[in-house]
Amino acid sequence: MTGFFQTASGQRCALSAVMGLRERKKLDAWRTIRSTALRLISERGFDAVSVEDIAAAAGVSRTTFFTYFPNKEAVVHDLDPAELQQWRELLEDPRDGMPLWDALTEVLLGLARLLEQRLPLQKRLFAQSPELCQSSRGPCASYQPDLEEWLSRRTTDGDDLRTALTFSTAMAACTTAIAAWDPDDSYEHFREILRDCLRWAGAGLARPVS
Amino acid sequence: MTGFFQTASGQRCALSAVMGLRERKKLDAWRTIRSTALRLISERGFDAVSVEDIAAAAGVSRTTFFTYFPNKEAVVHDLDPAELQQWRELLEDPRDGMPLWDALTEVLLGLARLLEQRLPLQKRLFAQSPELCQSSRGPCASYQPDLEEWLSRRTTDGDDLRTALTFSTAMAACTTAIAAWDPDDSYEHFREILRDCLRWAGAGLARPVS
DNA sequence: TTCAAACTTGTACTCAGTTCAGGTTTTGCC
DNA sequence: GGCAAAACCTGAACTGAGTACAAGTTTGAA
Incomplete structure (x- = not known):
């Protein structure tokens, strides 16, 4: 990365x-x-x-x-260079017309598609070596810098605090979904969990102002 | 800790x-x-x-x-032993009758009260040494293990996934509030930011089932 | 063929974190 | 007060991560 x-x-x-x-x-x-x-x-x-x-x-x-x-x-x-290229392509479009939450949801679901090959192994590694869980900030955090850069390319449509909160909530949803998923289940199941988490967490954040 | x-x-x-x-x-x-x-x-x-x-x-x-x-x-x-004791006292009550989000809000606002002496200095340290920001998971993460233990003492009132999501969303709100606050502003201002973050983030999670 | 840039490697260093065997201090108890 | 056991502190020695650098090797292009 x-x-x-x-x-x-x-x-x-x-x-x-x-x-x-x-x-x-x-x-x-x-x-x-x-x-x-x-x-x-x-x-x-x-x-x-x-x-x-x-x-x-x-x-x-x-x-x-x-x-x-x-x-x-x-x-x-770290991502394989081939995956990295796909990831960069996914982030090329700042999705400027779209509300932040929807754009984030789209990007994170796209990321989930990219990770299909890696995530199961990675979760198994984490399960086997708890020292990894402690010292590192989870698989999801690797993408945070890129996402922050992506976020900064969107034309800011208002409240910075709300934007930051929306962002970190989406990341939390992502982390939670990864944590909740059992790598012995199907990957499709993981993506459902992630969709649920994003939907639930976003319920209060999806619309600009409260 | x-x-x-x-x-x-x-x-x-x-x-x-x-x-x-x-x-x-x-x-x-x-x-x-x-x-x-x-x-x-x-x-x-x-x-x-x-x-x-x-x-x-x-x-x-x-x-x-x-x-x-x-x-x-x-x-x-790490917390000073005196603060640690107050923090443990705050966590003694699992707030079992209360909906999870409200209980979390209460505990985190209580934590904010405990941190009044430490947080400004800590933010300044983080600002001065960016290496700290990278390697560590932020001030908030120190309390996560205790909070998880507290969470496990509550009688589980349903969906584990939703509980985990609610928890991590509240933590994210906390982290965001800390990040957004300028330590040169009043501490009261920080607590307002935190309240706002918790209110906004919780809007979709406050009630048990969606 | 030749040359510069890019890449690899061994060496030597700093510092975090652990282990452990001994020495010192505190405490509860007589 | 004096004593033994437990708790505590310490220096020494070790492993392993991460960095710096100079010297060697390989590649790409002219």
């Missing part, structure tokens, strides 16, 4: 198009490190795996690990 | 009553370490002060620091 692939070649990298050898290697390395890390962590638990273990198992140096991931937790949270 | 004074003498310690020399010294040490730490951190910033610096300046060993505070951040977040 934190500026490596984003800033790498100026623009976001053309994933499906022809990439230089350099970029292809980088992507490979990223994926190798990540999948190695996830395998080790799901086997032994987050704290029982050191960055050194991960680097060694991925055939890379410890230093290199930290050029790909800003910290150990990021290897669990 | 994390089990030192709580578990020390079995019960919570009788602060105003006669305490043994041992407990008085412990409390003194706690306060010395804390105030020393806050002074240094507000002078130099969170990351520029090491635990060793704090311990040395407080006339105590590094090891001792970690018996009083579970980690470096806790020195900013």
